[in-house]
Amino acid sequence: MKEPKKIGMLTxxxxxxxxxxxxxxxxxxxxxxxxxxxxxxxxISLEQDALKQFDYEPMLRAAELLAHAEVDVIAWNGTSGGWLGLDVDRELCDLITQRTGIPATTSMLAQMEAFAKNNVKTLHLVTPYLPEINTLLAKQYLEHGGIEVVNVQGCAQTVNRSFSQVSHERIENMIKSVAESPADGLSIVCTNFPAINKVEYYEQNYNQTMYDTIAVLIWQCLKMVDVDPKKVKGWGKLFR
Known part of the structure; x- marks a missing residue:
């Protein structure tokens, strides 16, 4: 029996x-x-103790543990490249591959690939983050993809555990607010945010293709292990 392809996620x-x-x-x-x-x-903030969490060495040690399982790809399922810079994500991927011999990617790099493939040039942005984090995200989109952020909604929260507890009512109000203007897509940035659980509902009701940072990473990782992303059903237009 053929062994499944294995995706390793840094979490x-x-x-x-x-x-x-x-x-x-x-x-x-x-x-x-x-x-x-x-x-x-x-x-998640721009304070020094928060930024230090994303030093390379703890991430590389976690990647080495995934390598023990002989995974086929190692993915940073997180969005720190959105404020530290996409070049930081690229360097992290290079270091992971040097350390383990395994190809690597990140949620933010996957999102940029999804935008390019679908010709996204304008975006709405919804996150649980502080305004200053959202400003840096918009700057990365513009600098690295020529993508303009039209409308932004955030929760101004900093405790990562709290992001998962944002109510669907609040998320829907945020999406409804940004979607009042046209754009090529809706960017949901945070891999601890429950918006993804209702992606089909949001896309249908607000006429937006949703580029959630968990979904784009699965989409890209499947391509990296030579599996058709269309096999994923019920998780939004990206997979169709």
């Missing part, structure tokens, strides 16, 4: 959303399995 320690979501996304794709390795992330 923030306080994240409770991404693992069950990734497993549900792949429930109809038995030829692929997801495996997780955590490192400490509890706070």
């Amino acid at each position: 923030p320690s306080s994240n409770t959303i991404l693992e069950p979501v990734c497993s549900r996304m792949l429930s109809d794709v038995p030829e692929v399995t997801c495996h997780y390795s955590r490192f400490e992330v509890t706070k």
Whole structure:
């Protein structure tokens, strides 16, 4: 029997959303399995203690543990490249591959690939983050993809654990607010944010293709292990 392709996910320690979501996304794709390795992330802000969480070495140690399972790709299922810079994500991927011999990617790099493939030039942005984080995200989109952010909604929260507890009512109000203007897509940035659980509902009701940072990573990782992303059913237009 052929062994499934294995996706290794680097996971923030306080994240409770991404693992069950990734497993549900792949429930109809038995030829692929997801495996997780955590490192400490509890706070998202521009304060020094929060930025230090994303030093390379803890992430590389977590990547080495995934390599013990002989995964086929190692993915940073997190969005720190959105404010630290996409070049930081690229360097992290290079270091992971140097350390483990395994190809690597990140949620933010996957999102940029999804935007390019679908000719996204304007975006709405919804996150649980502080305004200053959202400003840096918009700057990365413009600098690295020529993509303009039209409308932004955030929750101004910093505790990573709290992101998973934002109500669907509040998320829907945020999406409804930004979607009043036209754009090529809706960017949901945070891999501990429950918006992804209602992606089909939001897309249908607000006429936006949703580029959630968990979904785009699964989409890209499937391509990296030579599995058709269209095998993922019920998780938004991206997979169709």
